[in-house]
Amino acid sequence: MEEDLQILSRSKGGNITAVLIEDFKSLEKISRNVKSIVIIGGGFLGSELACALGRRARDTDLEVIQIYPEKGNMGKILPEYLSNWTTEKVRKEGVNVMANTVVKSAKYQDKKVILKLKDGQTVKTDHVVAAVGLEPSVELAKSARLEVDSDLGGFRVNAELQARSNIWVAGDAACFYDLKLGRRRVEHHDHAVVSGRLAGENMTGASKPYWHQSMFWSDLGPDVGYEAIGIVDSSLPTVGVFAKGTAKDTPKAVTQESGTGIRSESETEEIATSVSVSAGAAASARPPQEGEDYGKGVIFYLREKVVVGILLWNIFNRMPIARKVIKDGEEHDDLNEIAKLFNIHED
Template identity: 40%
Template sequence: MLQQLAGRLLTQRWALRPTSSIQPTHRAVRSAYTYRWTTPNQRVTQTLRRYSSTSSGQSEHKVPPFDQTEQVVSFASFLLFGGTFLYMTWRPSPVRGDAGNDSTPTLDSLSRTASLADSHTQESLPEAPLTSLLNQPLTGEVLPLAEYYPYVLVGGGTASYHAIRAIKEHDPEAEILIIGDEPLPPYSRPPLSKEMWFTQDQAKRRALRFTDWQGREQPLWYHDISAYRLVRTHPDHGTALVYSAQQTTKAPLLLAEHRVTDLDVEKQIVRLDNQQVVRYGKILLATGGTPRELELAEDLPENLREQVTTFRDVRDYQRLETTADRAKHIVVVGGGLLGSELAYALAAGRKLRVTQVLPETNVLHNLLPRYLAEWTTQLLTKGGVKVVTQQSVTNIRAATPGSQPESADSRQLRVELSNGDVVEADHVVQAVGIEPNVTLAKRAGLETDTTHGGIVVNAELEARRNVYVAGDVASFHDVLLGRRRVEHYDHAAQSGYLAGKNMCGARDAYTHQPMFWSDLGPNVTFDAVGVIDASLHTASVWAKPAESEGSTHSEEYGQGLVYYLRDSRIVGMVVWNLPGRIELARQVVLRGEFRYKHVQGLTRMFNIHQLETSSSA
């Protein structure tokens, strides 16, 4: 029974993703593992030794590496109970042509899906300045914005979009008002640093469309503007906010390019930036974050400010896209996920000279064990990125003092580094993290998290009576891992959906373990779940290449697993070049009881020696 169940889970539950690095063909079964045990900020490399942490290969850990009796019991228990739970509760991802975005966001459907465009989405957003998209003529009867709405969503991103889905599912007649500061309906951000740069058709990119990993053309937005009732000012109606009554009656109202300036949680009212007041029944704060900037960037003269930008939303993407068409050399500041993805995308996707500057010793320094971060840095270098480590930007000035910008080809900027080196470039992109937007919450007297940042919520994602929080700005308590704040797409979608559901009367706790993914070249594509922190102990298992697959004189990290350990307990996992395995990794973390000594048995479940073929291969 266990064997049948395990086989069913491995062959049916996870459809594999073909990538540039993992072709949908059978690989030769490899005969050995490469094991690694790393301590924080320490590299230990001993091939074909099981988790030793000394050069002699002797383990210094008091716990025996593998207690075979307990391993077998734990392994069987996990297969039986965890597998049975997955099999009984799993629902297939919706067929794109049937349900699209109107289905509940199951774990599988959100795992590596940055675009969830509905099959009925109108795919006709014009190639025009974003602001003009909101200036469509009002037709028929025009109504003013009401004084009260049962559901008000502050923020127009992924969390709010999935909250709308949940509300409409549980309260189909609901009137929903979305207030966002961008000139677009809710859209997916991950493609802005990934697929958009590798979409070859310029017309598609300018229309905010991209080709996904399955070769399908996708729009960036979830539903286009026609799916919303647009609220805006109109010359014929003075300064009043109005909308057309001819649009779909029960469609959500979208008030774009506006902000909420004040929130009164006792009176349940919000004040808009035009001073209009709206009462609410339930409110969702999904305000996301604001990109951090280098301190020196704030003091730059106006003519240089346009060439030293941050990267967060569609407008930032469009500015950088325009710059990339003219530029020859771009500097990316930051060694995290966003900075590394952008650096690789600009170098490999747009064939530009790219210099990546970071204060750490390697890219992804805070996420990956040191040996793996070093290897990833080397791969980025081979991909055309000049990675400058352990340096910071100390000054940015015009290449010729007093010169005015004319064209990006004139190398206008001199970027000075802390070691005295100077890099001449056309543009600088800052990718140094975000600050959660908590200003509104602080004014309203809501509790904020001084350690992790964000707005403190309970298990139901509620910050105060009738006030819910989701996405990047939510500081929530994870029963297994403690208080956390997560800045990833999967968390925004899942927390937004649960918040919307609870706004309709449910009292469900947020127990989801968010995942994230990254693609950093033809040999680096990984998924991660749980606490991914390089300061933790890690245990890694790698499939050793067969003799015929390459030289044995250099380390190669093809397919493998990295386990993150806190007090010897597995609290996070990175699944490296193994598409389709992240849900199994999520269940390992969710169990909360697997330890270092179980690693070998768990690894067998991931079948890292052999990649299955998809049904279409």
């Protein structure tokens, strides 16, 4: 599948597109003139596009199909119960979700893209969006004899993002050592911006270590959004604490309140020096219930009793608090108490 999808994403002809900025603009036009679009990928980009196109399909004859190998949308990130809930939300947006499905091959024939699936099914469509992630380019390592991390990929660098004398690496190509979370390679915008700036400073002799805990965020339409930080991996044990959401607990409401098109300002916020707990939080804090409509909440990702990742579900601009929890690196016996720091029960 990976080899076939690389061909899809690199193709410049036919009706196959990788979603770069210019491709996104053209996709908006294409979606108004075709009958069918297939999105390959169930991660951030694939799920965001599926929701957006699904909403458009409500008022048109457009068929939107989403294909991915995981059990549910964002299955590598969200705990299973929340991934299942999210998958049903995407379906309600008008998307034909084909989970647990792998694309074996693709060809262009008779003005259609024909996808052959691993289980033998065939899907014909007018347009394919390959939203399948990336692999870091490490060709330079061969000629320069730089070290590549065999587990995470990317160039291994020291605390100052230096691979070798006079060579620095930033962004998703850098495999760096996180003082709190161990060696990592991060593929998010916040990390690329901050690590890029630091690498540039260190090229001029600053000799500064990289300590930033980068965050990422994603929206599934105007009603559901989340921010996350640290190691957010569904294979880890998680504890979630949720509360009933209100009309203001949505990406749309946050954007309208700020008066800008930016949903979050937390990429550049520092670590919180102090935190406060809202009144009445203790009585309502509880883990999620089966079948619950998850309004808003906080999910902790754990290694033993230490929080190594935090995902804020429909809770915005609390990232300084999340950074402090991870920075402290303490063991916690009752995560309901830590959840109170995020004031998720405030009106």
